[in-house]
Amino acid sequence: MISAAYVEEEVRDHPRTRKLLERFPGVPVIPIERYGEVFNRGAQSFRLQKARPAIILARKHGRRVLTAPADYGIGRQRNYYFSHMLNCVYDCRYCFLQGRYRSAHYVWFVNYEEFMADISAQASPDSCFFSGYDCDSLALEPVTGFAESFLDTFADLPAWLELRTKSTQVRGLLDRDPLANVIVAFSFTPGEIARLLEDRVPSVTRRIDAMRRLADHGWPVAVRFDPLILSRDFEARYQRLFAEVFAAVPGGRMHSVCLGAFRLPASYWQRALRLHPDSPLFAAQVQTRNGVVSYPREQETAALAWCHSRLRRYVEKDRIFSLSPEPASAG
Amino acid sequence: MIRLVVALAAEARPLIAHWRMRRTRERPWPVYAGDNLRLVVSGPGAHLSAAATGYLAAHEPPATGDAWVNVGVAGGDAELGASFLIHQVVDAASGVRFYPQFPFPLPGPGARLVTVAQPHAPKPGDPLHDMEGSGFVAVAGRLASAEMVHLLKVVSDNPQHHHRKLKASDLSARVGSATDVLASLMASLDRIGAELEQLAPDTQLEDSFTRGWRMSSSQRHRLRALLLRARALRLTPRPDQYRQCGDAGALLDALQSRLDQSSPL
Ligand code: SF4
Numbered sequence: 001m002i003s004a005a006y007v008e009e010e011v012r013d014h015p016r017t018r019k020l021l022e023r024f025p026g027v028p029v030i031p032i033e034r035y036g037e038v039f040n041r042g043a044q045s046f047r048l049q050k051a052r053p054a055i056i057l058a059r060k061h062g063r064r065v066l067t068a069p070a071d072y073g074i075g076r077q078r079n080y081y082f083s084h085m086l087n088c089v090y091d092c093r094y095c096f097l098q099g100r101y102r103s104a105h106y107v108w109f110v111n112y113e114e115f116m117a118d119i120s121a122q123a124s125p126d127s128c129f130f131s132g133y134d135c136d137s138l139a140l141e142p143v144t145g146f147a148e149s150f151l152d153t154f155a156d157l158p159a160w161l162e163l164r165t166k167s168t169q170v171r172g173l174l175d176r177d178p179l180a181n182v183i184v185a186f187s188f189t190p191g192e193i194a195r196l197l198e199d200r201v202p203s204v205t206r207r208i209d210a211m212r213r214l215a216d217h218g219w220p221v222a223v224r225f226d227p228l229i230l231s232r233d234f235e236a237r238y239q240r241l242f243a244e245v246f247a248a249v250p251g252g253r254m255h256s257v258c259l260g261a262f263r264l265p266a267s268y269w270q271r272a273l274r275l276h277p278d279s280p281l282f283a284a285q286v287q288t289r290n291g292v293v294s295y296p297r298e299q300e301t302a303a304l305a306w307c308h309s310r311l312r313r314y315v316e317k318d319r320i321f322s323l324s325p326e327p328a329s330a331g
Numbered sequence: 332m333i334r335l336v337v338a339l340a341a342e343a344r345p346l347i348a349h350w351r352m353r354r355t356r357e358r359p360w361p362v363y364a365g366d367n368l369r370l371v372v373s374g375p376g377a378h379l380s381a382a383a384t385g386y387l388a389a390h391e392p393p394a395t396g397d398a399w400v401n402v403g404v405a406g407g408d409a410e411l412g413a414s415f416l417i418h419q420v421v422d423a424a425s426g427v428r429f430y431p432q433f434p435f436p437l438p439g440p441g442a443r444l445v446t447v448a449q450p451h452a453p454k455p456g457d458p459l460h461d462m463e464g465s466g467f468v469a470v471a472g473r474l475a476s477a478e479m480v481h482l483l484k485v486v487s488d489n490p491q492h493h494h495r496k497l498k499a500s501d502l503s504a505r506v507g508s509a510t511d512v513l514a515s516l517m518a519s520l521d522r523i524g525a526e527l528e529q530l531a532p533d534t535q536l537e538d539s540f541t542r543g544w545r546m547s548s549s550q551r552h553r554l555r556a557l558l559l560r561a562r563a564l565r566l567t568p569r570p571d572q573y574r575q576c577g578d579a580g581a582l583l584d585a586l587q588s589r590l591d592q593s594s595p596l
Contacts, residue, residue, distance in 0.1 A: 004418065004433065006430075028418055028437075030418050030441075032419075032428075032430075037428060038430050041430070041477060043472060043473065043477055044478065045477075045478050046528070047526075048432070048434040048478045048523055048526070048527070049432060049528070051434045052433065052434045052436075054432075081399070157430070159336055159418045193596060196596060197596075229596065231594070231595075232595035232596065273559060275530070277530060277532070278562060278565075279563060280563055280596050281558060281596075282560065282563040282595075283561075283563035283564040283590070283595030284560075284595050284596070285590075311498055
């Protein structure tokens with residue numbers, strides 16, 4: 001699963017490092033000083049590395065918890081995000097990570113305790129912490145034990161945590177009691193789009209099934225239709241997707257539903273296009289507005305309005321959120 | 332194409348023979364050519380390795396999918412004749428490091444390489460040492476992405492067998508013993524090189540349009556973006572289909588309207 005492990009000297013003896021290296025005994029272990037010397041190098045190919053990524057074990061210095069954009073949220077006043085990992089096992093054509101990072105290797109920050117201390121210091125009843133901004137929150141759970149570790153912290157905090165995922169790695173969550181303040185949010189595009197644009201991602205059906213099992217177990221679950229991808233038969237495809245999702249978990253049991261327009265900074269779009277020039281995503285009619293590539297405004301507004309009104313058939317209005325007009329987040 | 336950079340003629344000899352290369356240039360550096368293969372004999376030391384790598388690029392400008400491989404002997408605490416692919420190159424003088432990337436299974440074991448200015452007698456526990464690696468990557472790392480820049484080192488001396496006793500024939504034998512590993516590495520590099528070539532924009536198609544219509548630089552920019560969209564739609568527009576367009580503006584509008592009619596997903 002991983003081709004090599006680059007290990008910062010500083011975390012060489014960290015218990016999570018040791019556990020990972022025991023799990024992958026054959027991989028070359030390459031000592032490094034700071035993760036950036038491998039990860040941020042200019043001349044490397046995200047696309048080629050994606051075929052056989054390495055893992056970079058590092059300590060996150062500096063600001064570990066960041067304030068989310070002003071209008072990003074699901075009903076709480078104070079919104080934060082954090083990333084215990086950079087990059088993702090999946091490979092979605094529309095993902096902003098491929099434009100944001102030069103390397104496709106997974107950077108895993110093993111200093112969870114410092115993240116948790118920072119989160120605890122800022123947590124309050126009106127705050128929400130979003131994980132899965134620079135990665136998928138659960139896809140590598142068997143390796144990183146991220147949710148397992150952080151849930152113990154959130155069990156004692158008044159704040160909310162959102163785990164954003166496209167994965168079906170929910171066994172750990174099913175093995176423990178649900179937490180009312182932890183929301184597992186699944187992202188979806190219609191199956192026809194997912195098959196073309198979401199490489200290595202579990203099928204829509206399997207994700208819906210994982211979500212249903214969590215909901216049946218008592219976990220708060222949520223759905224994110226973010227980014228909305230325009231296509232022929234847009235309405236019919238999204239209508240079918242909404243019907244499938246809400247047949248599995250009725251709207252009344254859904255914590256929240258978010259809609260997000262497709263957005264990529266122009267430089268990320270250019271990089272993504274160079275990586276996959278043959279992808280149908282890049283054949284779409286798009287506009288660049290204020291340095292951000294998106295669908296033409298009228299089409300975007302119409303799509304959002306249509307989805308919003310259709311979702312109202314399943315979910316109450318106050319549980320439907322529009323994500324900020326910032327670039328689409330990951331997860 | 333694979334471009335090999337080798338320090339000494341004795342190291343180059345078995346490769347030239349194995350891949351049936353012929354000499355195409357004698358000065359300032361000897362250059363050999365084979366089937367989709369070039370080799371330059373740099374001379375010893377990081378500076379010469381860097382200069383010869385640059386020379387090989389200038390002599391025949393590299394394409395997007397070209398790979399660079401430094402092949403040679405190294406000392407270290409390892410078995411004589413063992414060959415290693417390098418995953419970290421450290422320049423001993425400056426501390427600068429380079430990390431070749433392996434988006435393919437390694438055809439042999441990996442190792443760390445330290446490049447030094449003077450011959451180094453290996454001691455127990457030493458990593459591999461050579462005199463060229465950091466010079467080679469300093470230039471090759473600017474010419475290609477880190478997935479396409481590699482070093483293959485064969486152990487020629489270790490704490491038990493000192494380098495002063497090495498003869499030219501020993502060097503040839505050591506490098507010659509690694510041709511299988513090198514062949515396997517080259518096959519992987521050819522494969523990913525072809526993938527990189529496929530991603531490159533079709534400049535000939537763009538030229539075929541700019542020859543027919545005078546364009547400002549912003550119009551060229553728009554043309555490029557439209558041709559990229561056409562590629563994603565699996566369409567190949569031809570200039571003769573747009574002969575009726577009197578100027579570049581009309582051409583670009585016609586191209587755009589053709590693409591807007593096609594639904595990508
Ligand atoms: S969009 Fe989400 S699931 Fe897809 S590659 Fe990016 S982080 Fe992973």
